[in-house]
Amino acid sequence: xxxxxxxxxxxxxxxxxxxxxxxxxxxxxxxxxxxxxxxxxxxxxxxxxxxxxxxxxxxxxxxxxxxxxxxxxxxxxxxxxxxxxxxxxxxxxxxxxxxxxxxxxxxxxxxxxxxxxxxxxxxxxxxxxxxxxxxxxxxxxxxxxxxxxxxxxxxxxxxxxxxxxxxxxxxxxxxxxxxxxxxxxxxxxxxxxxxxxxxxxxxxxxxxxxxxxxxxxxxxxxxxxxxxxxxxxxxxxxxxxxxxxxxxxxxxxxxxxxxxxxxxxxxxxxxxxxxxxxxxxxxxxxxxxxxxxxxxxxxxxxxxxxxxxxxxxxxxxxxxxxxx
Amino acid sequence: xxxxxxxxxxxxxxxxxxxxxxxxxxxxxxxxxxxxxxxxxxxxxxxxxxxxxxxxxxxxxxxxxxxxxxxxxxxxxxxxxxxxxxxxxxxxxxxxxxxxxxxxxxxxxxxxxxxxxxxxxxxxxxxxxxxxxxxxxxxxxxxxxxxxxxxxxxxxxxxxxxxxxxxxxxxxxxxxxxxxxxxxxxxxxxxxxxxxxxxxxxxxxxxxxxxxxxxxxxxxxxxxxxxxxxxxxxxxxxxxxxxxxxxxxxxxxxxxxxxxxxxxxxxxxxxxxxxxxxxxxxxxxxxxxxxxxxxxxxxxxxxxxxxxxxxxxxxxxxxxxxxxxxxxxxxxxxxxxxxxxxxxxxxxxxxxxxxxxxxxxxxxxxxxxxxxxxxxxxxxxxxxxxxxxxxxxxxxxxxxxxxxxxxxxxxxxxxxxxxxxxxxxxxxxxxxxxxxxxxxxxxxxxxxxxxxxxxxxxxxxxxxxxxxxxxxxxxxxxxxxxxxxxxxxxxxxxxxxxxxxxxxxxxxxxxxxxxxxxxxxxxxxxxxxxxxxxxxxxxxxxxxxxxxxxxxxxxxxxxxxxxx
Ligand SMILES: [Cu+2]
Ligand SMILES: [Cu+2]
Numbered sequence: 001x002x003x004x005x006x007x008x009x010x011x012x013x014x015x016x017x018x019x020x021x022x023x024x025x026x027x028x029x030x031x032x033x034x035x036x037x038x039x040x041x042x043x044x045x046x047x048x049x050x051x052x053x054x055x056x057x058x059x060x061x062x063x064x065x066x067x068x069x070x071x072x073x074x075x076x077x078x079x080x081x082x083x084x085x086x087x088x089x090x091x092x093x094x095x096x097x098x099x100x101x102x103x104x105x106x107x108x109x110x111x112x113x114x115x116x117x118x119x120x121x122x123x124x125x126x127x128x129x130x131x132x133x134x135x136x137x138x139x140x141x142x143x144x145x146x147x148x149x150x151x152x153x154x155x156x157x158x159x160x161x162x163x164x165x166x167x168x169x170x171x172x173x174x175x176x177x178x179x180x181x182x183x184x185x186x187x188x189x190x191x192x193x194x195x196x197x198x199x200x201x202x203x204x205x206x207x208x209x210x211x212x213x214x215x216x217x218x219x220x221x222x223x224x225x226x227x228x229x230x231x232x233x234x235x236x237x238x239x240x241x242x243x244x245x246x247x248x249x250x251x252x253x254x255x256x257x258x259x260x261x262x263x264x265x266x267x268x269x270x271x272x273x274x275x276x277x278x279x280x281x282x283x284x285x286x287x288x289x290x291x292x293x294x295x296x297x298x299x300x301x302x303x304x305x306x307x308x309x310x311x312x313x314x315x316x317x318x319x320x321x322x323x324x
Numbered sequence: 325x326x327x328x329x330x331x332x333x334x335x336x337x338x339x340x341x342x343x344x345x346x347x348x349x350x351x352x353x354x355x356x357x358x359x360x361x362x363x364x365x366x367x368x369x370x371x372x373x374x375x376x377x378x379x380x381x382x383x384x385x386x387x388x389x390x391x392x393x394x395x396x397x398x399x400x401x402x403x404x405x406x407x408x409x410x411x412x413x414x415x416x417x418x419x420x421x422x423x424x425x426x427x428x429x430x431x432x433x434x435x436x437x438x439x440x441x442x443x444x445x446x447x448x449x450x451x452x453x454x455x456x457x458x459x460x461x462x463x464x465x466x467x468x469x470x471x472x473x474x475x476x477x478x479x480x481x482x483x484x485x486x487x488x489x490x491x492x493x494x495x496x497x498x499x500x501x502x503x504x505x506x507x508x509x510x511x512x513x514x515x516x517x518x519x520x521x522x523x524x525x526x527x528x529x530x531x532x533x534x535x536x537x538x539x540x541x542x543x544x545x546x547x548x549x550x551x552x553x554x555x556x557x558x559x560x561x562x563x564x565x566x567x568x569x570x571x572x573x574x575x576x577x578x579x580x581x582x583x584x585x586x587x588x589x590x591x592x593x594x595x596x597x598x599x600x601x602x603x604x605x606x607x608x609x610x611x612x613x614x615x616x617x618x619x620x621x622x623x624x625x626x627x628x629x630x631x632x633x634x635x636x637x638x639x640x641x642x643x644x645x646x647x648x649x650x651x652x653x654x655x656x657x658x659x660x661x662x663x664x665x666x667x668x669x670x671x672x673x674x675x676x677x678x679x680x681x682x683x684x685x686x687x688x689x690x691x692x693x694x695x696x697x698x699x700x701x702x703x704x705x706x707x708x709x710x711x712x713x714x715x716x717x718x719x720x721x722x723x724x725x726x727x728x729x730x731x732x733x734x735x736x737x738x739x740x741x742x743x744x745x746x747x748x749x750x751x752x753x754x755x756x757x758x759x760x761x762x763x764x765x766x767x768x769x770x771x772x773x774x775x776x777x778x779x780x781x782x783x784x785x786x787x788x789x790x791x792x793x794x795x796x797x798x799x800x801x802x803x804x805x806x807x808x809x810x811x812x813x814x815x816x817x818x819x820x821x822x823x824x825x826x827x828x829x830x831x832x833x834x835x836x837x838x839x840x841x842x843x844x845x846x847x848x849x850x851x852x853x854x855x856x857x858x859x860x861x862x863x864x865x866x867x868x869x870x871x872x873x874x875x876x877x878x879x880x881x882x883x884x885x886x887x888x
Contacts, residue, residue: 087700
């Protein structure tokens with residue numbers, strides 16, 4: 001099913017998959033063509049004159065002493081001016097459409113933090129972290145309106161195929177909308193620098209048909225506690241800092257974490273039992289692990305009950321027991 | 325009126341009235357405590373070049389790291405520190421001071437026929453502030469590198485554990501260095517022009533420096549204030565920018581770009597000035613559309629204060645505000661286009677020497693055109709939403725900052741090198757390195773435009789596999805650039821010990837700087853210059869069949885060089 005009429009002929013842009021591409025791509029192509037034209041023009045005249053008028057004898061006088069030509073100067077001021085004004089108006093029009101959310105748009109919410117996204121689809125409870133989906137699902141042709149908030153620093157939600165991007169600002173509700181037009185799976189990026197895991201805030205957007213959408217494919221909660229624990233590990237973003245191999249990324253590795261002995265910065269020793277792990281998540285600053293200089297207060301975000309429920313922590317612990 | 329004859333190949337000419345500024349005094353303190361604008365310029369030259377080398381090495385590390393999607397060299401956190409340092413070194417330590425403080429310091433008083441800048445002590449103070457700022461920057465690296473990016477966006481920069489505070493202090497100090505230089509040049513241009521040199525008899529480089537200085541003096545304090553507020557917030561937890569204390573992170577962006585957009589023109593205007601001079605001298609033709617170029621420098625300076633919001637199209641500004649910023653951004657492109665056309669028209673019909681400085685200038689025009697045209701993409705609202713914070717932006721500003729400002733800096737260095745040191749580098753090698761740099765630049769950054777359009781976000785330590793091929797080509801380009809710059813460093817240093825003696829007027833320039841002995845005296849001119857003739861009047865020169873340029877009549881100054 002294809003709703004898009006325009007495809008940028010130069011292949012500079014990702015496959016278009018939302019109505020905004022119809023605004024952005026023709027302007028982008030227009031600018032590309034204009035740029036190639038002017039660049040070639042300047043290059044040709046430049047190289048031509050450098051070769052044609054090159055100094056063959058050291059005492060060669062210039063061929064022309066012209067230092068001024070009003071007609072020429074007016075022309076080369078006016079032509080760019082006209083092109084720039086067209087570009088301005090065209091870009092403005094496309095942008096106005098991005099600001100006006102259609103009334104029938106489906107309401108989603110997104111919360112971003114270091115370094116994960118929680119996508120809440122229509123119908124689920126945005127206050128229940130267990131319903132947060134890892135990927136974003138939307139129905140083809142139906143407009144989506146996302147209300148975005150951030151727990152900590154700036155992030156930016158970017159879906160190249162849809163030509164949309166909007167900063168996610170702590171303390172502010174940002175709105176983003178789009179109407180997907182092509183079935184498929186697309187990249188979703190964080191575009192505003194947010195620290196070590198910035199480049200790990202990559203997710204997928206799935207554009208599905210009405211039938212699939214009705215089945216709520218984003219609700220996919222495993223049956224076993226271990227399975228769920230693994231899901232929360234990715235979903236809540238622990239994955240960005242705690243690896244499952246021996247390779248330390250930001251925090252201590254999860255491989256073999258269950259009942260692992262260690263030392264706190266206060267000098268006390270501990271074993272990673274259920275209480276310790278629970279406390280590490282609920283109140284990380286209270287038990288900083290010794291070992292690396294950047295394991296300081298604040299590196300491990302605190303997760304409150306609203307962000308990660310007690311049951312989810314139980315699942316995580318059950319899953320950690322399996323990590324050998 | 326004497327003519328001096330560089331009879332002996334290495335020793336300064338016996339018939340000079342006075343020893344050159346390099347020979348008047350010797351020893352460390354004669355440099356460290358100098359008030360001579362030329363020596364201060366040379367010290368800046370050494371300093372900014374060192375900063376450029378550090379920043380360049382970091383750039384190579386970045387490119388190497390991105391060879392594979394998972395990142396080849398660093399942990400993510402270290403990668404973030406590396407690109408932050410690269411940005412800070414290049415922007416604050418290199419590009420902003422590069423042309424005004426080194427070439428400008430050296431050349432501006434010469435072009436004005438002045439014995440020095442108006443405020444020599446302030447000039448030296450500016451250099452030492454730069455030095456302190458640089459040392460603080462290095463200190464911040466050692467005490468735990470900063471990982472915020474050179475933009476220091478809040479609240480990340482408040483929350484991060486790295487030493488943002490000392491880095492902020494460094495930038496605060498560097499800001500004052502920049503203000504001092506700007507203030508000094510404004511006074512110098514107003515007060516110290518040669519007799520007979522009206523405003524419109526000033527070379528375009530002086531106009532560019534003037535416009536830049538105004539920007540430095542007016543915009544830099546905003547940066548200082550922003551850094552101070554950031555420090556207060558960091559230390560006392562007052563809510564200014566951090567929403568956790570009731571602050572507004574977007575406010576920081578407004579403050580930051582209110583400085584940093586004009587800063588873009590602090591970087592590019594002097595570059596345009598250098599190119600205007602180089603293109604004129606090496607085409608042996610007055611600049612085409614002199615007044616239009618001079619006015620476009622000024623109008624760029626004015627409009628550039630009103631466009632900062634184009635860096636924030638995705639931050640949720642009101643549609644009306646975005647419209648205004650987009651419109652003004654388009655306006656600022658017009659004078660920029662005019663300049664490019666004027667340079668090309670100057671070369672047209674000239675007597676074009678394909679010398680090393682000219683090759684750098686031509687490379688500048690090519691890359692600057694790329695930078696300017698891609699800037700229009702980013703000014704267009706709807707397109708920018710897609711391109712913002714991607715590699716398209718990275719490539720665009722490298723075209724403007726690295727491909728243009730840095731190249732203009734090198735064009736200027738090659739152009740005034742014989743005047744500065746009285747020696748010539750190996751021009752054949754210089755041409756090779758100019759071509760290497762032009763090729764290297766395009767191989768590095770054209771793929772970045774492409775992957776940015778395809779949606780590759782910037783500041784990513786790891787990336788999706790789809791982009792790998794572009795990253796790899798880009799890395800190869802960076803290596804070519806590295807070779808080009810290494811070669812340049814090599815032959816320039818070599819020329820200092822074994823270069824041939826420069827001719828009195830190596831390229832046949834006619835502005836007042838070429839009326840000084842080579843290298844100039846301590847107070848530049850043998851006799852006080854009077855500017856009676858026209859500006860850029862190449863008919864003042866007699867050119868011998870071997871290319872020796874001598875002034876026919878001594879219209880503007882008493883001192884003239886002649887051939888051996
Ligand atoms: Cu991010
Ligand atoms: Cu700007």
